[in-house]
Amino acid sequence: MTCTFKYKNKKGEVVVAEVTATTAGLSLLDEAESVGLVPAYGCRAGSCGACRVTVNEGLELLGPRGIVEEDTWLRCQDPPEVRLACRAELLPNAHGTVAFERAPDVTVEFDDER
Numbered sequence: 001m002t003c004t005f006k007y008k009n010k011k012g013e014v015v016v017a018e019v020t021a022t023t024a025g026l027s028l029l030d031e032a033e034s035v036g037l038v039p040a041y042g043c044r045a046g047s048c049g050a051c052r053v054t055v056n057e058g059l060e061l062l063g064p065r066g067i068v069e070e071d072t073w074l075r076c077q078d079p080p081e082v083r084l085a086c087r088a089e090l091l092p093n094a095h096g097t098v099a100f101e102r103a104p105d106v107t108v109e110f111d112d113e114r
């Protein structure tokens with residue numbers, strides 16, 4: 001598994017990081033943090049919506065929504081390309097680029113300048 005993360009932070013800067021290995025069960029948020037990216041988050045449990053990201057590229061490299069993510073996605077009335085970074089997981093054999101940024105209406109303040 002080799003993926004390139006392209007994370008657009010709140011300043012509009014695109015930060016690139018390589019993910020060369022993954023551990024089953026790690027979320028997109030966990031994976032991003034492991035390579036030095038700092039996406040916004042809140043509960044880390046799938047309920048607050050603070051970690052909602054728009055996936056601009058590589059949506060097919062993520063597994064399907066689980067029940068918790070599906071419930072929050074429906075409640076927030078998000079488009080299909082919005083995922084919860086704390087719940088979405090890379091597919092085991094993912095290979096490619098995942099480009100993402102915080103969803104437009106996420107207003108949580110967090111130091112995501114990296």
Ligand code: FES
Pocket residue numbers: 041042043044045046047048049050051052072084085086087
């Ligand atoms: S951090 Fe709360 S839903 Fe992801």
